[in-house]
Amino acid sequence: MNCVDLRDRVVPWEDGELGPSEALLVERHLDGCASCRAFADRLASTRPAPPPLAVPADVLARLARATDVDLLAARAREPEHRAMPRLFPGRRLNVPLGALLLLLLAAGSVGWGLSAWWRPDRAAPSLAGAEGGTIPVEQFDEAAYEPPATPNGDPAEP
């Protein structure tokens, strides 16, 4: 048995699920191979081993009451809680109908807001030259620019 084969078998071996002849092969390899032994040790130290649990008596009593067959049968007969109907059921695209409607409503509101704000006659924001015209940013000469002489520095009204 080589190391590759061993790595495939060491977990079933540890779990006691290998037949006796294969288990023997694993053990022989581990005896002679330090690196596989180290690998097996690391696996053993991370083996999920749920700690033992003692169930308290009061918990058992609550469990018995909670799992009364008639109680559970009544709940089983209730119609299953239906989540929002899904528009595209499936793992990849699972969009609740409500979420989609909300999105459309939001998009509609934004669209309405934009159309209310935008007016054809309203000048786009720009760097205003002295005559109120616009200067493309790349032509703006910061050194030569003199801000309008208003007390609070606000741009002059066009």
Added chain:
Amino acid sequence: MGDGPKAAARALLKLVRSEDRATASARADEDARRLAETDPTAAYARIIALHREPLLRRAATILSDWEEAIEIVQEVFIKAMREQRFFDADFHRRAWLFRVASNLSINLRRDRQRHIRLQKRASPPLTGLDPIESLIGGRRHEQILDAIEILPDDQREVMLLRYYGDLSYIEISDTLGIKLGTVMSRLSRGRAELVEVLEILGVEDL
């Protein structure tokens, strides 16, 4: 039962094998299955009595909380009552119950952790719940569960069934409908990934 030596041999073999497997719980399960033909409610009552404590332990092991574990056990049996195949002869009831319990538990644990992280709270359970004080080696075990939570789905499921459901490889293979070799390889990869994840998480005593 057929006639002739072959049929007799088969019957004997079946008896021997069934005796091997026939722990009290397997016999009780078979009784419940037969009872279901005439009295399904009584049959479910038997199944509940048979499995509720082991299921509670398994859920509690994952959740560290008795109250949540009780709720999980309730959900498991409700699902069993809704499962049409539950009392079919070839249905692996015990394995199925553990599978549902472990999936529900790990999902609840993950959602609860996410909720706690969103709330920016420290990690103990939410108030009003019923934490398990006596969990020996609790912190180490919590770290392993954290790591298992982030494994790929196929590895996580077999890991839970083997180490938290005590199912044999064959039972896992039957319950998930996958080949035995696939069970072995998923467990091997899952265990190897667990080592790496724990190293990344900086777990001591590795």
